[in-house]
Amino acid sequence: MNAPNQSGWKPAMIVSEDGMHNGPATTTGNRALMLEEPLLFEIGRLDVTGVDLPDIDTSAPTRLGGLARSEAIGLVGLTEPEAVRHYTRLSRQNYGIDLGFFPLGSCTMKHNPRLNEKMARLPGFADIHPLAPQSTVQGALEVVHQLGHWLCTLTGMPAVAMSPKAGAHGELCGILAIRAAHEARGDAREVVLVPESAHGTNPATAAFANYRVEDIPATPEGRVDVAALKARLGPDVAAVMITNPNTCGLFEKDFREIADAVHAVGGYVYCDGANFNAIVGKVRPGDLGVDAMHINLHKTFSTPHGGGGPGSGPVVLSEALAPYAPLPFVRKDTDGAFYLVEEENREERGPTFGRMTAFHGQMGMFTRALTYMLSHGADGLKQVAEDAVLNANYILRSMEDILHAPFAASGPCMHEALFGDKDFTEGLTTLDVAKGLIDEGYHPMTVYFPLVVHGAMLVEPTETESKAAIDQFITAFRAVVERALAGDEALKAAPYYAPRRRLDETGAARKPKLAYEG
């Protein structure tokens, strides 16, 4: 068994009689460095501002068409020292990758390099307008072009649509291109096939594009049931959407066979590229028959998750779908100058399906992702995939003796290890284990997804963890799992040491309070 850390040092814990509190209550509710923070609306004032601006000259004429705002808006302000403290205190109630191990499966919480942040803030990228004359933003257009080239090369695909704003937006882009391609042939297909292990965004996207969604079952080995899928294929199937590597953390080894069968009935293959980080630099999805695949720059290419966005979801496209890509996109002319294809010169592109966003996509994420790619290079990206897969398999093999691992017998996993709650003492759940890990200082893994495994726990270590950090996590994870196996009731009330105990989510939904009143 591994020690909690290499030195063997372990913090002393003073525990009071009730076993929960390590000291008397404080007057403030604070506990030393753990500081409570009121709502902005409880500390801000209407007559306070943290920005120096000229007083309003009420005698100056206005041209507001008689629409001047008279009533109070209710926006309180803070001075700079108060604001910095407010947000700093709030930040300390958050768990982030910078703070510790964050094995949230399918989300790829890898280190966010700070060079990326520095480059995105260069005024030459951050302080330029999307509609500036194109001769004045050649460097920005070149970034989009270079990043697109890397994405095409790494995936082995001929074209890329850069404008989608996030993974789900990228899915939509791919499915709309598929719909447009069928429409162009007058082929009114109605069905999109989605494996039951898919991310929820897949069926939501297909339904949005007016397709009927049909589930495809998984095999006991955690992969798409190829026979069932083939049996369902026919002239009404517009596309299949398959995540590869899939949400069970496994490579779909029959992907090429599936793609060929789908193509044979005139359908297209959408690959959800959320897990591309497992194979980047090792496998090109284009070699497997993919027609469209989105790439989450915030997963594979390390742009920060920011507490829930902004993401970025460029979509690589096959020759068959490329003509339908949305506007705008960047091209290089024969003189080496970059230019945008927009509505004005859309005939250059052919039958584009339209426009998905006001401007050109997530430029701030493009600069970060390109910086990351250049840093790693072709050799580094290959190592990224190898280390991510190595770390996940190491966790799988370090846990499988005590934790149900439904697909471990069938071979190695890819970048994430999947477990289930099968052997827990009745009454104890995956959620309890997750909350127990919080007390141990970890962000929990993804829980209850994918749906094909009961009480699923999806652990994705990523490549940016050291062996020591992973060993320490394994020690803690094993300890918490053993409590669940042994029926430790105390786990049901965890976490004890987080800024909050378990929160009443049912109550929050029953009587929604979505804004401050008062």
Next chain:
Amino acid sequence: MRYLPLTDTDRQAMLAKIGAATVDDLFVDVPEVARLDGPIHDLPMHASEMSVERHMKALAAKNLVAGDVPFFLGAGAYRHHVPASVDTIIQRGEFLTAYTPYQPEIAQGTLQVLFEFQTQVARLYGCAVANASLYDGSTACWEAVAMATRVTKRSRAVLSGALHPHYAQVVKTMAHFTGDTIADAQPAITAEPDLEGLMARIDEDTACVVVQYPDILGRISDLTPVAEAAHAKGALLVVVNTEPVALGAIRSPGEMGADIVVGEGQSLGVGLNFGGPYLGLFAVRDPKHVRQMPGRLCGETTDAEGKRGFVLTLSTREQHIRREKATSNICTNSGLCALAFTAHMTLLGEKGLRRLAAENHRLACLAADRLAKVPGVEVLNTAFFNEFTLMLGGKPAREIVRDMADRGVLGGVSLGRLYPGVEALEHALLVAVTETTTEEDIERLAQELEASIKETV
């Protein structure tokens, strides 16, 4: 490789534990034909921080920085001064490197920020409830149309001709696939928007009417009659705002009867960033519509000890629960941009926002007066906030914009670029003025515009 902590010794020890001879043994499920035998061709090898920085700086240096020249571009993206503390706040690792707050006990920072953000947006828009943000203003605009079709069970949307044409394009693109009908129009080049014409297009099948405020030409007008006309036909009024600073000076859309208010939040905290990432704002006036809203919502609750806390709520609307029956396929929002927005708004407060808006308007009035004196130039608008339309007396605005750029002035957005092929709009120039504009900048624009008009045929 500076981001990869494993050593070769570690890797060997881990492979031994796994029982694999080489790391390639872990990729056995990948068919042989699809495996690459070495680093991918056509891409460079890894590089030092210093050399990557050199490469990126060379690219950045090819762009003309807005802050280095007289700058007057708007049309849905505005250049405002962002207080220095905003960027230090959003670079706190606990905010920057957190995920969507699925484990609320250790995400109270993000959640409380979102609750405060939702409250600020709702109040700014004159609404009851705002969500935790969407991708940008244009996608928020489409989501509003989609929501209106759900609420009214009708499938026709009427777009004002003065809605940002890229927003209209997004709506039309999406509607083509959902089977909804979009009635759009070209903007009329008039001093005031043609609200009568707009209202005449609302019928019994209309789910919503979509109006921008201030509109794409910078015009502002009372939308109360449009709200009444829409409601009389059982339709919703969707108001789109691309400049939140304006709402520090002019009446809120909710106050005028808008049912759904959406917009772009980029002006506060986010910066220009060549068009993204930006911040979609989305709010509803009537709380009864909350369950039809798209996107994340943060709500107040209590923990097991009775302490106040916050959680993501009403997620039964969302894709990860409802799958194909979700209100939207949206997954993440624009969290870090929402943090930047709310931190900037907190620093401003009501007092600062009103002053900021007044300063924008004061400088815009100065600019309009000065530019109206340029021979051949007329200001179209009767009313405006910080952006207005210039008619260039038959001269092509696109060429004049390019010509002024060659002279080192970013003088505005030509409507010809936004409305290609519409002859009536080729001679119109959209000029935006913010607190970052100086009186010297305005004088320089007037001089270069005059020179450019003279030289352009």
